[in-house]
Amino acid sequence: MSMRRQVSVWALGLTAAFLLTSCGKPKPSLYDTSLPVMEVMDHLIDPGAWAFWRASGEVTEEAGTKSLTPTTEEGWLAAENGAVAVAEGGNLMLLPGRVRDEEWIRLAKKLTQDGLEAKAAAEAKDSDRMFVAGAEMYKTCKACHAKYVPALQPGAEPVGAPLPDWPEDVKQKQDQFLEGKK
Ligand code: HEC
Numbered sequence: 442m443s444m445r446r447q448v449s450v451w452a453l454g455l456t457a458a459f460l461l462t463s464c465g466k467p468k469p470s471l472y473d474t475s476l477p478v479m480e481v482m483d484h485l486i487d488p489g490a491w492a493f494w495r496a497s498g499e500v501t502e503e504a505g506t507k508s509l510t511p512t513t514e515e516g517w518l519a520a521e522n523g524a525v526a527v528a529e530g531g532n533l534m535l536l537p538g539r540v541r542d543e544e545w546i547r548l549a550k551k552l553t554q555d556g557l558e559a560k561a562a563a564e565a566k567d568s569d570r571m572f573v574a575g576a577e578m579y580k581t582c583k584a585c586h587a588k589y590v591p592a593l594q595p596g597a598e599p600v601g602a603p604l605p606d607w608p609e610d611v612k613q614k615q616d617q618f619l620e621g622k623k
Pocket of ligand 1: 477478479482483486487490527534545548549552578579581582583585586589590591
């Protein structure tokens, strides 16, 4: 056996040994994704989004229209905290085992973008920008649920807790809009 050949046989053996050991012992995952997506939604993304929505737009009550724009530093901070939970929540949907397909990836990334824009709007204390950011975020929630939550597929029977309805201020704007059309 030539020297060169001997070396390559040896290298082949080493590669095989490496492959065997790396197959036998799977590398422990960097992530612990034992919480189901439902739990991440209910305890992180949903409260985050609501903290933000509660701080943007306005509500119309009997006494008149009331702005939801925060009036205290804590109020602004709560909105910003919520936006960050949404932004990072998008990343959590991309952890191994959670990704479903290309569309899922697109929507999860969109959620992160929406959360970042929401954070920037709250940081700038710009209530108009917050309202737009909140609406954009809401569209992303709805788009993903329409596609991936089986209970929301056409013809499905509703199961479990209902998904969040439109934020109150958005709903009122829609009602006003519809009233105006009559
Ligand atoms: C990338 C896709 C995706 C995005 C974006 C997304 N969700 Fe979800 N959401 C899901 C899936 C999937 C479920 C259902 C999980 C299950 O059934 O196991 C769910 C479930 C929920 C639930 C639980 C409903 C219940 O029956 O308890 C809430 C609340 C929720 N999402 C809120 C939100 C909010 C608020 C947003 C936007 C800020 C959002 N989600 C964005 C995929 C998404």
